[in-house]
Each structure stands twice: as C-alpha cells, then as structure tokens.
Amino acid sequence: MPDGIDVVRPYGDTTGDGMVQLSFTLPVPPGPRAEGAALQLAGKMGIAPAMVVHSHGIGGGGGGGAAFTFFVVYGPVRHLVDLAAVQVEERAYPLLSPGEVDGAIRAGLHRQLVVLGACIGTDAHTVGIDAILNIKGFAGEKGLEYHREMRVANLGAQVTVPELVARARAERADAVLVSQVVTQRDAHLRNTRELAAAFREAMGEARPLLVVGGPRFDPAMAAELGVDRVFGRGTTPGEVASYLVHALIGSRRPDTPAPEDP
Amino acid sequence: MPDGIDVVRPYGDTTGDGMVQLSFTLPVPPGPRAEGAALQLAGKMGIAPAMVVHSHGIGGGGGGGAAFTFFVVYGPVRHLVDLAAVQVEERAYPLLSPGEVDGAIRAGLHRQLVVLGACIGTDAHTVGIDAILNIKGFAGEKGLEYHREMRVANLGAQVTVPELVARARAERADAVLVSQVVTQRDAHLRNTRELAAAFREAMGEARPLLVVGGPRFDPAMAAELGVDRVFGRGTTPGEVASYLVHALIGSRRPDTPAPEDP
C-alpha cells in the first residue's frame, strides 16, 4: 500500500472490493426466514449485497427440528477504514536491550526496581505471566528475572486482590504485573477494574504502576480500566521491561506518579 | 427458539451474547496500525468490543515486507435481528407433485407448457440448469423434461441474449429459464438485467415469464433485476415446476402477464 493513502477497504481479490467473510449462529430454525434474518444482520453490519453462502441447522436430528442455524456469509462492506483515525497504542518509548534496561535503572533509580507479578481471581493460567517474568522468557527474549537491576516476585496463580495489595505495600513494589487469560463473561475486565479500584483505595497516588496483560486484551483500554498499561497477545519481555523503564524512570507521566523513593 | 420472540441476536454460547466471527484482509502491512485499522472496521460493523484474535502478513518474505494483513476477529455485534421485519421470499404457492403439475397444465392451458432454458453470456456452467431441466434432476426430484405436459428445450451454455429472444419468440415460449453461476464483478446481475431489457424491448408485455437461478442470487432481487422470479442455491425442480404452474396458470399475477394464448 503506497504511503499517503489514508482510506482503505478490505481486499478480496481487487483493490477496493471491500470483501469480508462472516459466520454466526442465530437462534432460529433453518429455512428462508432464517436466511432472511441472516441477510438482515449482515445488512446492518454494512455488508451489501450479502451472500449467505452456507447455512445448516444445529441441534436438530432425533426428535425435534434444529433450534439454531449456523451461517457463513460473504460480501462487500461499505465502510471505509480511515487509517489516519486509527488509534494505535504505538510504543511511545524506545525498545531497550537488557543491558540498556539495567543501565537506565542503575542510573535513574539508584536501587533495584521491584516488580510483583500474579494471576488474580480464579485464573490459573500462569504461562503468560511466566513468559514475561521467568528467566526462560518468550520468543527468544529472557524474562524480567534475568535483569540484575530488577527484583521480581512471581506470586503465581489465583492470587486475591487484597493479598496482592498487601504484598505490593510490603515489598514497596514499583510495578505490579497482572495476567488475565480467562475472558468468559468479561472476567478479565471485571478483575482488572477490581484491581485498579483496590489499589486506588489502598494507596491513592502512591500506588505502584499497574500493568495488565493477556491474549484478549485491547491495549487501547488502559485508561478505561484504570491501569497504566495493557499488553495484548504476543507481548515480549523486552517490550515490558522497556515500558517499565520509560514509565518509572525515563519520562515519568504526570498522571501516574511512581511510588515515593524510600 | 420459542414462537413469539421477534428480536434475536447471534448466539455464541449464551442467549443474547451476539457473538460473531469475521475475517478479512486489509491492504496495510502487519503491525499495530493494521490491528487498529481492523478494530476500527469491526467497530463500524457494530462489533464491540472486537477482538483481533489473529493476524498475519500476506505477500511478505523475500525482498519486501508484506503489503497486506489478514485478520480474524471475534466479538459481539450490537445489532438486533428483528424477525418480524425479515423479508422472506416465502413460497406463496403450494409445492405440487409432478402429477399435479401436469394435471394443472392440462386443465388450465389445454396445451403443453413451453419452457426454454439456457446459460447466457460467457457462463458455461450448465450443471445447475441441467439439474432443473434434465430428466435426471436434482436431490431425488426429476427435472422438468420429465413432465408430459411440458415441452422443454435446453439450449445449453454461452447462449447470447439475442439468440435467446429469437428462440423464445419462435417457440412461443411460456417461460424462459436462465442460469448464471459466474458472479465475479457481478456478471450475473449484469447479464440478468441485459436479459430483462432485451425481452422488454423485443416483446413488451407479451414477453414470456422470466426466471433466473444460480447459487449466488438473492431471491429477493427479482423486481430489482426486472425478472419474475429468482431461485438461489439448492433449488429443486419441483419448486420451479410448482412456481411455473402458479405464475402461468394458477393465480396469474397482474404485473406479469403470460404470453398471449396462440
């Protein structure tokens, strides 16, 4: 795509054709009414003309007919994508090498940076937070524990928010890193809001930097969730370390003061 | 779905969750900007919050980076589907057995019903029209040729519109059945409009019943295309035969007069 072009459409097989593929299930038995309903939905989504290219009933057989219909729809969306208006959580900070990270902490903080990590709520998926924290790391990068200038405690899974607040206070944590993988019924959003509220209440302005991550987070949601930064799928330890340096040492943002120096 | 419920939403794993799956390609190199663009599009389609659960570059490798990004998106659509507002091309006529079809023609027309079939334009996909016309038929139903009271001529593929008009006039066709399978660049719509215009011009009110079919047609488009009826994917010969009886003999619609009796 040549630079300078700001408005694009999805690309099926020709520039500008706007083609997309969509699938969903409606709680309607299969038949012309269901197909009409599917076309109505596709139309509301901006697909015109929409083609229902496949449908089949779900849950039928045996006694009763199917109560649901699954659809595959193809067609062009009329919407334009305005690249100029895209909100990108661009990395507003440089990606530092491990040596640079340690150097920055040494120079800027004159002590170890204290990082706490945990999975909160009933989430027991530790692989993601381990990938960020453990020496073994992720995608060829070593985790935060590797840094000489960081003191990292990985509290593991199913940690409650009050426990985490207490530990953060006790350890004088600079940053608290929380992983949330289960998203059913927006568990991850609820838990993150609860986390933010608890830290706000317990520590006010003096709270540590709050960082959450997990594969289904939208990085643009940090403010809305009341945390400082959100990392999504495929995050690497280096990105997180660089961010910590940026936020806690480099260019401290006015609205997220770091904890008082001891 | 209990009767009486008129407003539904897509069903992922709970009633009303609105969940859909979407995939498309944007002409933007992979990266945060592309993901943001994908989220913007999903948002415009009414998916909120949208999750970009997968993306990969297309066309990269070797020299340059990828110029396109493919996305898979999941999330809830906010739109409601109003079942009461669904436009269904319901069969407004009874489905007749082959015997009933022949009986109706005998009783109502006192001569054989003349049917011409063809694929027009450069479309050479004859399997669909053959399924409707040939004895062999489709889905266990015999094709129109099976009917004693019909005289069927299947002109095959790549028939031009002028040829077809000439044949229809010569044979005093009651109905002309046209198949269109190739849809790239809306070839099927263009060809159908051309068909309708040519018959209108050549024969005016006296034109035969015009029926088109093919897997990618939306049956609701007949009026817009200037034909009497459109059949979509999975049509069976019996549906077509029943329609012909209904339209030409049974309850002749005021706006689509059948050809003058000879």
Next chain:
Amino acid sequence: MTARLDLDPALVTRARELAACAAQPVVDLARAHTTVSVERAVLRLAGLTGTDPVTGDGDRREGTARDGTATDRVPWVNRVVDAVRDQVGLEHGVALPVWHALASGAAPDLQAVAEQVGAGTARFVVPTGAGAERARDAARAAVAAGLARVDANRARREELVARLGDAPRRPWVYLIVATGDIHEDIPQAQAAARAGADVIAVIRSTGQSLLDYVPEGATRTGYAGTYATQENFRLMRAALDDVSAELGRYVRLTNYASGLCMPEIAVLAGLERLDMMLNDAMYGILFRDINPRRTFVDQRFSRMVHARAGIVINTGEDNYLTTADAVDEAHTVTVSQLLNETLAKEAGLEDWQLGLGHAFEIDPDLPDSFRLELAHALLARSLFPDAPLKWMPPTKHMTGDVFRGYLLDGFFNLAGALTGQGILLVGMMTEAVVTPWLSDRDLALRNVRYVLDAAGGLVEDFAPPPGGFIDRRADSVLREAVALLERIADHPQGLIQAIADGTFGITRRPPDGGKGLDGVVALTAEAYNPALELLEAVRA
C-alpha cells in the same frame, strides 16, 4: 485392526515394576491418612445433603448471580465434619462420633445431627468398646444404603446401554460444554449429542477446584465452566437420558473429580450416574497447587468409589504438554501413565476403566510433527492395550487462525483413528479464543465425522515399519521413560520426591506446600471409615 508396535517386552515389564515401586510411598501415605473431604464423602454416602442456610453471602458475592443459586453456602457435611474435628479430632474418622451420637439417641437422624451442629448444640465423643461397635454397625448400614444407590446406578447404566444401544464405534466422541449456566449447558449438550457426541463433559467454573466444599443446587454463574453440584449432575444426566432415548444410543456424562473435594465429587458422580470422571493422581498438585498429601489421600478414596460405580476415569497427562514441550517431555507422559495405572489398579479400577490421558500437542511447525504424534500415540496404545486411552486435541499451539485450527483438529482426529484411541476429545477451532460456542462444537463434530467416515479405515494401510521413523521414536521415548522411572524409584519417597523435583509439567510441588494440607489427618489404629471398609470388602 489397529497398528501396534513391537515394544521390547522386557522393557515394558521393567517399566511397570518401577512404576509400582515409585508409587508405593503414595499408597502407604494414603492408607495412613484421612482428609476432611474423605470424611465428608462418608456423610454424603450416608445421605446427608443440603447447606446451612445461615452461611453464604447470597447474591452479594462473586460466583452467585441474581437468577442462580448461592454457591457459597456451606454444606452440612462441612459443618458436621468441622464440628467433629473441633470437638474430638478427625483421627478416628467422622463415622464413630457421628453414629455414636445417633445411636445414643442424641439425634433421630443424620439431618438432625447437622441441624444441631448448625444450632451449636451438637456434642461429639469418640465411642469405644460396644459403643464403637454399635456406631460402626449403624454407620456401615447408612453408608451401605448410599453404595446400594451407586450399585443401582451402575446396573441402570448397563441396562440402558443394553436397551438403547451404545456409542456406535470407538473412539467415543467426547465434547465439552462450558457456558457456566446449567440451563444453557443442557440444550447445548443435547444439540451436541444429536450431532454425534457419545460423551458430554461439563467443564467446571474456574476456581471450583480450590473450594473446600461442593456447592449445591442448579447454578448459572460459573466462569468458563459450570459448577459441579449434585443438582447440576442430576439435571444434566436426566437431559442426556432424554436425548439418549430419543437417539437410541446411551450418551455418557463426564465431570471432574480433581480438586479439594475429589472424594465427595466421586460420591456425587456415583449417586447421579455419571459415566466418566476426570481423575488424575497428580493434576490437582501440579495445576492447582493443591497439597500433594491431600491429593494422594483424596484420589485413592475417590478412585475406589469410581471403581465401585463402574465409572471410567480420565487421567490428565495431556496437561503436562500445555506447559512442557511435547517432544522433549514425551517420556514424562509415559511415566505418568504408568504411575496412574498402578495407583488406579491399587484402588480397584480395571483396565477398561483407565482412560489414560495423552495429547496432540507437538508444535505443528516442527517437521514430521504428525508422525511424531503417531509415534507417541502408538506407544501409549501398545503399552496399555486394554485401556481405552483419552486422546486430547491440540490446545497449546492453537491460535486465533481458526481455519488452521480446524485443519489441525482434523489431523488430530486422523491420528486418533489411526492409532486406535478409545476416547476422542473433540478439538475446537476457537481453542485459543473462547470457551466453545454452540457452532464450534457442531463444526467440530462435522470434522470428526468426516475424518472417521472417510479415512477411519486407513488403519488397514497404516503399517509403520520396524526400524522406521515411528518405531524408532516410540522406542526412544519408552527408554527415556524407563530411565526416568529408575531415578524416581531410586528415591525412598518415590513419586512424592519426583513431584517436588519438577518432573511433570515442569512444575515443582514440595510435599508440604500448596492448598489443603490442613485437611489431612493421620489415622489412629482405631479409626473407622465404613465406606472404605465396604469398598475394600468387595475387592478382597
């Protein structure tokens, strides 16, 4: 019909001997202890149900919704066991003091004992001599009634299978429902059964395994799974009985025993005619950080109940491969299968009840990954020729590319068919995205049907040659497994030490760490557990 590998028979014998030896310390431990959950299970078998109405936060707490049942009310069995423990300790078991109270006329029935506990008026003592004899007899009779119900369910299952018909073929097609709401789960389970599922598993809400009680009632408020409760079991079994009758084929129901309440959940499964249960000797330890001692005592009791109920267990070796690499750590799966086998047999389970777990979790980008999967799967098949084997689909390497996921699941299904797996857990294209949708399940079943119908017979043409890639790989995994077992068996603490060393799923769990250790109690010589007595009597 299925391809088998010619494994070195001496090696196979040696592997089993070593496993038995490594497991012995665990068996000894389990025989010498009880747990709060084992004792609660005894009360459940004796018929005690319900919750203390003055406990719980009702709908103010997480895990409880406006339209669901309070899932945090404390069951009577907990209240009673806690009271006994407070007053006389648990080292004699709960049966002696409780049935002594009953026999001595302090309460007319078990429910009344519980209500006295609730009111704070219950007083327990440990009887001796004739009093103990009397309490034992009464307890035995009460528990026997519960076991009779378990036996009746087993007979009923056999009758239904005979009358309605069984799954049409192996592998059994096993599908998960996981909405969190039993009333959404039911129609989804029925839809899946109609579309071809032979087994339905209801996944539990996150966090339930760490609850030291079993919630009660029909629930609608789970996260990424539905609470395992007796009422949910009953509702789902009834719904599947309906659909079984409709389809003319008995559809099996599965739930999860592992967690802090293994013994009780095993009892509830027996009472409500569940057909299969996830039950691994080590899963709770490794993946839920439950104390090893607690787990080992609980798992033995729960497995004895399953043995009696005619329930097929599913072990959890597949989970190791979600944290550890499926190629590097393939031999730990084999070792764990051998350990699960030896512990299961000690608890009275038979070969046909051993759904030993393994999984298709090799990085699909690895060259020859599919053939490596075949090698591992055939190794398990050849090592445990009479066990059904539970074959888990790809999860770790699934991504949001649902098309790729659907393909991978197809190859998983093919591997299952080619290697004669007994229980095929159907993979979902949305594995990396969401808990399965209704449509995911349906599409997944279409995938299974295509593969089994179109290519299932390929076993006739599948003949990995001796000395070929598959044969060599299987042999080397077996050798690594035996070497590891040698190291484990070498240690006086055997398996307990191996777990502390991080042998499985690269997770270290020391014997005194984790949750629930305070629920473990060393038994005295006079301790009495009527359930254990009755369960062991049959086996003797």
Next chain:
Amino acid sequence: MTARLDLDPALVTRARELAACAAQPVVDLARAHTTVSVERAVLRLAGLTGTDPVTGDGDRREGTARDGTATDRVPWVNRVVDAVRDQVGLEHGVALPVWHALASGAAPDLQAVAEQVGAGTARFVVPTGAGAERARDAARAAVAAGLARVDANRARREELVARLGDAPRRPWVYLIVATGDIHEDIPQAQAAARAGADVIAVIRSTGQSLLDYVPEGATRTGYAGTYATQENFRLMRAALDDVSAELGRYVRLTNYASGLCMPEIAVLAGLERLDMMLNDAMYGILFRDINPRRTFVDQRFSRMVHARAGIVINTGEDNYLTTADAVDEAHTVTVSQLLNETLAKEAGLEDWQLGLGHAFEIDPDLPDSFRLELAHALLARSLFPDAPLKWMPPTKHMTGDVFRGYLLDGFFNLAGALTGQGILLVGMMTEAVVTPWLSDRDLALRNVRYVLDAAGGLVEDFAPPPGGFIDRRADSVLREAVALLERIADHPQGLIQAIADGTFGITRRPPDGGKGLDGVVALTAEAYNPALELLEAVRA
C-alpha cells in the same frame, strides 16, 4: 519412496495398445487437416504481431474497459489468414501464398503484407514449381527464427532453474490467480510465490476459449479470469522472474491452451517462456462445445510446439468428475489419461512433460471416500510412473462451509503427498463461493505447508496391502477402463465415436457439431506448413 500398486502387467500393456488403437483415427485426421488457428500460429512464429486498428469496438463492448486494452480488435494474423482463405483457400496452408507474396516483392516484410490486407490491396496466389520452392525456403527461414526464440527460452529456463534453484520438492505447489486484471494478478501471484507457490496459473476470462482470435495487449477486463494475451504472458513471466530471483527458486508460469486458438496460444507460450500449459485433447470438445475435428487438429499442432518448448502439459480429466460421478466414472479418467498419453507421445512430448490430470472429487459423505481417493490416485501413479501427474483439489463437493472446505483441502493435500503426485493444485476454501481471494490463496498455502511438512513422510508408513481395500478398488477401476477401451477401439472411428456417445463427463459431442468446424480445412498433397516441417524434423 512412494507406495506403488502391483498392477497386472498384461492388463497394463493391453490398456496402452488399446489406447493407441482408439486414438489412431484422431491422429490420421489431424495429419490430413489444417485449421485457421494452425495457420495463424505459423504467422505468429514468423513474427507477425499486432491488431488491425480499424477493427473492434474499443471501449463500447463487453470485455473492454476504460482503463484496459480493447480486447476485440482483430489481430493481423486473423486478417491475413482470412484474406488468404478468401482468395486462394487454405488447403495449401498460408505459408505458400504469403511468402510467395514476399518473395515476389509485393511487400517488404510480413507486417507490410498484413497492412496491405488491412488496406484491401493484398493479392495472394499459390505458387508452384520454383516459386513454391522459394516461398517454402523463405517461410522456413522466417518460422525457424521464431522457433529459435522458443529454443532460446527453453535454454533460458534451464539456465534459470540451474542458477536460481528449482522447486524444493515434489509435488510442485500450483496456485491460480483469477482477478481478470493483469495488474491485480501480478502482485497476487508474487504474494503467492513468496508464500510458497512453485507454479502460478493465470486463469482465463470466461468466454475466451470461444474467441477465434487471441486478444492483444495488457488487459484488465476479464470475468473470473484474465485474458491470455502475449503481453499478459510477458508481464507475468517478468514479474515471476523478479520474484524467482528474490526467492532463489524458479517459479513456473502456467496458462491455458485449450480453446479455438490452441495452436496460437501454444506458440505465444513458447515465445514468452511459459513453463506449463493446460492442454487436453478433449477438453474443448466436451466443456466448450468446440468441434471435435477442429480440436484434434489444433491440439496436435499445439502439443508439438509444447514439446519443442520444453513445456509440461496438464490434461483435464479432473473436469469429467465435476459433471460425472467420481466413483462411477473413475475408469473414464483412466481411459482418458491413456488416450492423452498416446496422443501426447505421438506429438513428441516426453513422459516428464505429461501432467496427466485427475482429481479428488468423490462425495466426502461416502463412507471410505478418502481411501477411494487414495486408490484412484495410486492407480494413476502406478500406471504412469514417469509422468508428473496433476492432482486437482475438491471442487464439486465444496460448499459455502469454508471450514469444512479447508479440512477437505487438507485431506486432498495428504492424499497428494501419500500417492506421490507431481503437481498439486492448491484447493481454496472459497471454491463454491468466489474466485480465489488473496487471503484464500495464502491460507491454502499454509494448509499445504502444514500437511507436507508434518505428514509428508507418512509415505513410509503407508502400505496398502495386496488384496486390501485400496488394491482391490484400483484393480477394478483398471479392469473397467480396459473394458471401455475395448469398446472404443472396436469402432472404426475410435475415440471420435466414443465422444459422440457421451463417454466422457457424460457429455455427447458429435463429430460435426460444436463451434469452429468452419475453420477446419483438408490439406492437399502440396500443402506446406513450415512449422510442422521444422517441428517434425527434430523428432525424426
């Protein structure tokens, strides 16, 4: 490495003898006739290009767009051949009158002859004696220059393959682009090559095969395919040369010869270094209703050109299975392959150039469908051990369920790997929906890569036993094929009669029906075709 079936060798020999016998009437027919397109091909080899500027409707007609080239302008080769035919007939060929005109000084060069035709001033006579000798020499020299360019292209291909490297393995991965716009096709083809395609085919616009001329220029206005023009060939070959250099592997280009202009398109392919061509002895007859005589004359000439150009042909047996049932009519595929083989060899093609077609088109809902596919594919593999074989993906039974389609394509890929196919046409999940999207192609290549990398080695373990399902099925298809060949060879008109009887793709085509018969001309004894002479000389 690949599994082979032990076919009955007597049966195989008999099959080949019968095929040669059935094809003989076709060869005789082809030798005795020329066609307008054969004659135009001679002029193209001699270097005549361009269109008559006063013909065509410019952008008013379908097939022509504002930003593209007029695709309906009449090429000079057509104008000249038509003029010759009008004035002196074609039964001597076009070379004698045209080069007589040149040799006698009526025009300085071929282009000038064409312009005289355009102006209506050209006068042709058929020379005799020394005049004929002179015309023949001049014509031979002119055509030899064209053939030299074809030879140079063949050498250049060999050099590029040697220098850059070849496709990394068999099967070659073959992908289609079909936007209708050469400028959209190019980046899509390059993207596909980068993602792993070894061969790119540019599908033609619907209807081109019925044009009795080859459009000219770079075109952007095709429907469901892009016009085959010399300029489009050149642009795409250049773009693939760029990407070949970038990737360090020679990426092949394919187009379609079949249609009313087979001979000319074959020449253009040779001149622009295409690497493979769809070229079936019967496709045009059966699927485009082109006259059988026209087709048989044209295909022989076009194949001789391909033989010279070192081009691999792809035959079209797969198409039968889109109209006929893949199980019932499996033997017609085998018969057609044998006929295509015998006709191809007669035209000078060698085994390595025979991409004989077959396809994965059995109804996937049929039990054991995958194994039936394997049986058919192995039969072809075993019958034509030295031919590359072109393996076509499922199309007929693809539906709008793109998930199922993606799975089916995966099993198609597996069958291709297990049976040693040479050229793997990559299936698209959107087969039943649209011409392939950029993303479809990319996903399809990911599918191929997974299957070949993860499971390609499974051939080691794939050993259909003698007397087993696969072996029995292959044997019975071969027997049915021989029986059918016997019936065909029995008739004096052989294949020509079989086609009239509806033997292939359940389509009947009488020898005198269909399009283009008026372009067929019986040759006199004095007829001269310099291209045929030069092409046959090499073979002798």
